Amino acid sequence: MxxxxxxxxxxxxxxxxxxxxxxxxxxxxxxxxxxxxxxxxxxxxxxxxxxxxxxxxxxxxxxxxxxxxxxxxxxxxxxxxxxxxxxxxxxxxxxxxxxxxxxxxxxxxxxxxxxxxxxxxxxxxxxxxxxxxxxxxxxxxxxxxxxxxxxxxxxxxxxxxxxxxxxxxxxxxxxxxxxxxxxxxxxxxxxxxxxxxxxxxxxxxxxxxxxxxxxxxxxxxxxxxxxxxxxxxxxxxxxxxxxxxxxxxxxxxxxxxxxxxxxxxxxxxxxxxxxxxxxxxxxxxxxxxxxxxxxxxxxxxxxxxxxxxxxxxxxxxxxxxxxxxxxxxxxxxxxxxxxxxDVPVPLDYAAAAEVIASGYRPGDAVIYDRANTWKLDGGVQYYLPSDLKMRDVFLARTPAEINELYPLQCSVPVQCLKDERRIWLVTQGTDFPFNALDPGESMALQSRYTVSMSRPVTGMTVSLLVRGGGRDSRQKS
Structure with missing residues (x-):
């Protein structure tokens, strides 16, 4: 035929x-x-x-x-x-x-x-x-x-x-x-x-x-x-x-x-x-x-x-x-x-999700770099296990809640921090993770958290922030 x-x-x-x-x-x-x-x-x-x-x-x-x-x-x-x-x-x-x-x-x-x-x-x-x-x-x-x-x-x-x-x-x-x-x-x-x-x-x-x-x-x-x-x-x-x-x-x-x-x-x-x-x-x-x-x-x-x-x-x-x-x-x-x-800026969402899933503990929160890239948060969330839920620390309102494609970020970052002991930070690029964030978000985090682990994957870096101490750690693994 x-x-x-x-x-x-x-x-x-x-x-x-x-x-x-x-x-x-x-x-x-x-x-x-x-x-x-x-x-x-x-x-x-x-x-x-x-x-x-x-x-x-x-x-x-x-x-x-x-x-x-x-x-x-x-x-x-x-x-x-x-x-x-x-x-x-x-x-x-x-x-x-x-x-x-x-x-x-x-x-x-x-x-x-x-x-x-x-x-x-x-x-x-x-x-x-x-x-x-x-x-x-x-x-x-x-x-x-x-x-x-x-x-x-x-x-x-x-x-x-x-x-x-x-x-x-x-x-x-x-x-x-x-x-x-x-x-x-x-x-x-x-x-x-x-x-x-x-x-x-x-x-x-x-x-x-x-x-x-x-x-x-x-x-x-x-x-x-x-x-x-x-x-x-x-x-x-x-x-x-x-x-x-x-x-x-x-x-x-x-x-x-x-x-x-x-x-x-x-x-x-x-x-x-x-x-x-x-x-x-x-x-x-x-x-x-x-x-x-x-x-x-x-x-x-x-x-x-x-x-x-x-x-x-x-x-x-x-x-x-x-x-x-x-x-x-x-x-x-x-x-x-x-x-x-994703040409010409490849981002390995699946690898980033795997890093988080392998080290996740109940009560962990997450922060996504929304200043330098688009849909980094959505990409990682898609590849995370469906039953793995974390509070998005600096997210004020989701895109669906405001009928938009972009979320609304917390206007006063320090007020959005709670008492999570561990926060996963996902940023674009391989620079020191705090440098990728909005200055207000970076200052709020550095006052309470240090970088315990930072692992690069294609196009991005997954870091684990732990509560305690005011000094930034630049440890890589």
């Missing part, structure tokens, strides 16, 4: 080693959000991350059924990229024929970025699936423009795209080009497509307005892209120089008796990225390679068509696919490194 082989191969490739890398900071945000109540999630979205709200709500239901293990958190995205590969195969069959379709689906499976984001508990894999599905439904609409249910299905899929990630709606530019080209023969497409897009716009406008009000807060750190960023787009989207080069080379051989297939794939591959790049030249940059990951299916569709044309026999095709898979192995291996989801 056309859809089965791409699904199965993508599931095996992207599912392999899915629990091997630690949860990244963004995944820890997902974990935090989905473990809140529905009311708390909706309240938080009023303040931050509205553009990811649909994903959080879907994952909230998933985690409620299947739990929040690493495999459970990442399985939906593995399934999403696998389903996307099937949809790519179906689109390829419609545009270029059966052989090109199945080859496009298989090529999609071997792209390292598919494994990278197929193994991440964020919305981007679902966005790729939603865009591919919307494009397939658009082709069905063009087969029979009078079909009301086809228009409804297309509008629903496109709405889902916008609710998952607003930037992905830039694919509408490619869809509009395709609709306009067909409207020359069928003028009813003008008003039908206008009604469909207006319905989509009405559904996503509330999220767009809310997201717009939060954009400075969420994207302030994204740099403005230059010309080279646009030229190197496919390299960044594939997460592999080799795969990008192979897709471009094969795409150059793509041919079709009709202009429409090449026109659609070309517009899908290029126009959204150019639009996002141009929009990022203003006060806010929206240009990150993962935000335009949904253009990847267009590239593999062209490459699949090119491969079907270059290699006439299945034996030659299989040999070429096997060679590409082998050559991509180093990049595939890189996608599964322990800290790949």
């Amino acid at each position: 056309l859809w089965l082989w791409p699904f199965a191969v993508t599931f095996v490739v992207s599912g392999f080693g899915m629990a091997g890398s630690l949860l990244g900071r963004d995944e820890l945000v997902t974990w935090d959000m989905v473990n809140r109540s529905t009311g708390q999630i909706l309240a938080t979205l009023q303040n931050v991350d509205a553009v990811h709200g649909t994903y959080y709500l879907l994952m909230h239901m998933w985690v409620g059924i299947f739990g929040d293990s690493v495999v459970s958190m990442r399985l939906p995205t593995v399934l999403a990229v696998s389903a996307a590969a099937s949809v790519v195969g179906l689109i390829g069959n419609r545009l270029f024929g059966y052989r090109a379709g199945i080859l496009a689906g298989l090529l999609f499976a071997f792209v390292p970025a598919v494994s990278r984001y197929g193994q991440e508990a964020r919305s981007y894999a679902l966005v790729v699936l939603a865009v591919a599905l919307a494009t397939l439904l658009l082709l069905r609409v063009l087969d029979k423009p009078s079909g009301l249910w086809r228009w409804a299905a297309y509008s629903l899929a496109l709405t889902f795209v916008g609710l998952l990630h607003l930037i992905a709606l830039s694919v509408v530019l490619a869809h509009a080009c395709m609709l306009a080209a067909h409207a020359r023969q069928n003028r009813s497409l003008w008003w039908k497509s206008a009604l469909a897009l207006m319905a989509v716009g009405a559904c996503v406008t509330p999220v767009a307005l809310l997201g717009r009000s939060q954009v400075q807060r969420q994207l302030w750190w994204v740099p403005k892209p230059g010309g080279w960023d646009l030229l190197s787009l496919l390299h960044d989207v594939c997460a592999s120089t080799l795969c990008a080069g192979a897709l471009i080379a094969l795409a150059l051989f793509a041919r079709s008796p009709r202009r429409a297939p090449l026109f659609l794939c070309g517009a899908w591959a290029l126009l959204p990225a150019v639009l996002v790049w141009a929009a990022s030249q203003g006060a806010v940059s929206y240009y990150r390679q993962v935000y335009v990951l949904f253009t990847l299916p267009a590239w593999v569709l062209l490459a699949g068509a090119g491969l079907a044309r270059v290699c006439r026999s299945w034996k030659a095709t299989a040999a070429l696919l096997a060679a590409l898979a082998v050559l991509a192995l180093p990049d595939q291996k890189q996608m599964r490194q322990p800290f790949e989801h």
Whole structure:
């Protein structure tokens, strides 16, 4: 079956080693959000991350059924990229024929970025699936423009795209080009497509307005892209120089008796990225390679068509696919490194949690460095045993309590200290642990505690503070 082989191969490739890398900071945000109540999630979205709200709500239901293990958190995205590969195969069959379709689906499976984001508990894999599905439904609409249910299905899929990630709606530019080209023969497409897009716009406008009000807060750190960023787009989207080069080379051989297939794939591959790049030249940059990951299916569709044309026999095709898979192995291996989801600042939350768990005694408390890093506390808490509970000394209110992503710290640290004899201190880096803290917190601690033990792990240091004495110890173990 056309859809089965791409699904199965993508599931095996992207599912392999899915629990091997630690949860990244963004995944820890997902974990935090989905473990809140529905009311708390909706309240938080009023303040931050509205553009990811649909994903959080879907994952909230998933985690409620299947739990929040690493495999459970990442399985939906593995399934999403696998389903996307099937949809790519179906689109390829419609545009270029059966052989090109199945080859496009298989090529999609071997792209390292598919494994990278197929193994991440964020919305981007679902966005790729939603865009591919919307494009397939658009082709069905063009087969029979009078079909009301086809228009409804297309509008629903496109709405889902916008609710998952607003930037992905830039694919509408490619869809509009395709609709306009067909409207020359069928003028009813003008008003039908206008009604469909207006319905989509009405559904996503509330999220767009809310997201717009939060954009400075969420994207302030994204740099403005230059010309080279646009030229190197496919390299960044594939997460592999080799795969990008192979897709471009094969795409150059793509041919079709009709202009429409090449026109659609070309517009899908290029126009959204150019639009996002141009929009990022203003006060806010929206240009990150993962935000335009949904253009990847267009590239593999062209490459699949090119491969079907270059290699006439299945034996030659299989040999070429096997060679590409082998050559991509180093990049595939890189996608599964322990800290790949926290590049470029790796933090070994699991090792830090193990240090604490092995030395824990009832009554111990904990302090996390929240001045220098984000989600260090959540990362360590995720990997600690669920029954190991410690008072977070300088935590005034949790993010869930204030409907935010960040906690509220104690304003007068000395007043938040109680009579704990031992406190675990988790800081980023390997400097003397007190140096990583806010000056007020550092002074409060140094007046009552000394460092009994300090153990570095990748990216951070776990120290044990014991009550008594006013002199700082710099002992390492």
